[in-house]
Amino acid sequence: MHTHDLPFDVDEMLAGLKTWIECESPSLDPAAVDRMMDLAAFDLAAAGATVERIPGRAGYGGSVRARFPHRDFGKPGILIAGHMDTVHPLGTLEVLPFRREGELCYGPGIMDMKGGNYVSLEALRQLLRAGLETPLPVTVLFTPDEELGTPSTRALIENEARKHRYVLVPEPAHPGGAATIGRYAIARFDLASKGRPSHAGARLSEGRSAIAVMARKILEIEAMSTDDCTFSVGVVHGGQWANCVASACRGEALSMAKTQQDLDRGVARMMALADDDFSIVRGVTRPVWEPNQPGTMAMFELAKEIAAELGFELSGQSSPGGSDGNFTGALGIPTLDSLGVRGNGLHTLNEHIEVSSLVERARLMAALLMRLE
Structure with a gap:
């Protein structure tokens, strides 16, 4: 049987995916x-x-590592790497329930990236059912903290990737279905400002607001953004009572750069903003995954061939967003990313996938697994 003839069933896939989406994580x-x-x-x-x-x-x-049966079990093969955590807090299902509306299907994490993870599992399941053995052994690694910058599992991912010839990452496809062949570098920062407390009504002039310090610094930070290196503050927490001048405020910032040199310059600019009332601590970093590495491009050419057989054009691009592909690509291990489902609204309450992409991407994944050697 040819992989393009595997009996993928979209209703079965949606039923299985529903269970994953309704387990908020x-x-x-x-x-x-x-x-x-x-x-x-x-x-x-x-x-x-x-x-x-x-x-x-x-x-x-925790994480899950799954190794599929193979005559060369344990030898270097293909690693499918994905994360199971989402940005959506518990209770999001109440406002973003799993539901299908025509050709779209909605739910927290369905695009980023439970849809792609499920498609990868389904591709492996159908290959096994059909009695098709991949040329190389396949390992799946699902991790818990990618949306936070992978603070706890980077070493696990890197050490697993080093044992393999290829890494496939079923993060969501780009608009138009494009795959990722490189990613920008990303650095995170923890920010903290301090003030002097006082009664906000009776003795306002005696205080100094940590919130005001933070607010001024946020404007400075975001004004540093350029096309090559961007800065954004995504989290701020400060103060306890409206009638108290805030003595403490904290925040989190993210910088994204096209090259490691751009990131290094950006980090230096950021750290220079620290003073007696404002501290900056460097958080987790995603290294730049340089595009156009020979091993990655060979995989991409194969994926393009397969896509053409399936009736769609697959383009490739370097991406400003980070993923765990940053780590494996930066190690020089051939990595192909954004192989997951098509959709829109990731990280929002409109997150959805195109239902037709479930079978399309399952066929793409199954064929890649059968042709990489």
């Missing part, structure tokens, strides 16, 4: 992420894989 809730990992572990085991549950650390959820 925000990054900052390790118990919720672990519930999702348990679901994935069961489905991987039921598909025939040898499954390990790897405990979480540093307050994050």
